Amino acid sequence: MATTKTMKIDWLGDQRYVGRSDGGQQILIDNSxxxxxxxxxxxxxxxxxxCTAYDVVGIMAKRRTPLxxxxxxxxxERADETPARYTRITVRHIAGGxxxxxxxxxxxAHLSHEKYCSVAASLNAEIVLEVVAEDAEARA
Known part of the structure; x- marks a missing residue:
């Protein structure tokens, strides 16, 4: 059986909206x-x-190499014509431990993108992954 989620959207005036999830959490969307x-x-x-960050952090922890x-x-990157949808999205992971x-x-990162991330699976855009493993000294 499929899971159903509902997001209730209230207009706050101008181009400002608040979305409320089933659990009562809120997100402010504002294009004003x-x-x-x-x-x-x-x-x-x-x-x-x-979405992909949840997966990557969890996968690395399960493999006993926590970040x-x-x-x-x-x-x-968005299309020039309407609707100006994303045509290509680059997701760059920069992490270490x-x-x-x-x-x-x-x-x-690939496991998240190819198997677990439901947001990635829902998008009609080319998604490019880049990964940079760095040590703590590289961050300074």
Whole structure:
């Protein structure tokens, strides 16, 4: 049986909306001139990045090579015509920790992208992965 999720969206005026999940959590989507939230398309990039980040952190921990630091850069290229959807998204994983290798990090990122990340599976865009394993000294 399929899982059903509901996001209730309330208009706050101008181009500002608040979305409320089934559990009551909120996200502010804001495309107005005086942004106090993220745009809808920025939210897509954030959703993709955090979805795959959950997987990568979990996979690395299960493999007994937990990450000591992790950041991502998610860059979206949009079509010129309407709808200006993302056509290509580059997801750059930059992480490290004791014993973490480039190969292990690449495997975790690819496993997330190819098997686990439901956001990636939902998008109609080319998704390119880049992985950089770094040690703590490289961060300084």
């Amino acid at each position: 001139a005086n942004k106090i939230g993220v745009s809808p398309m920025d939210a897509v990039l954030a959703a993709l990045g955090t 000591s630091h992790y950041r991502m850069e998610v860059v979206g 004791e014993g973490v290798t480039q190969e292990q990090l690449e495997k975790a």
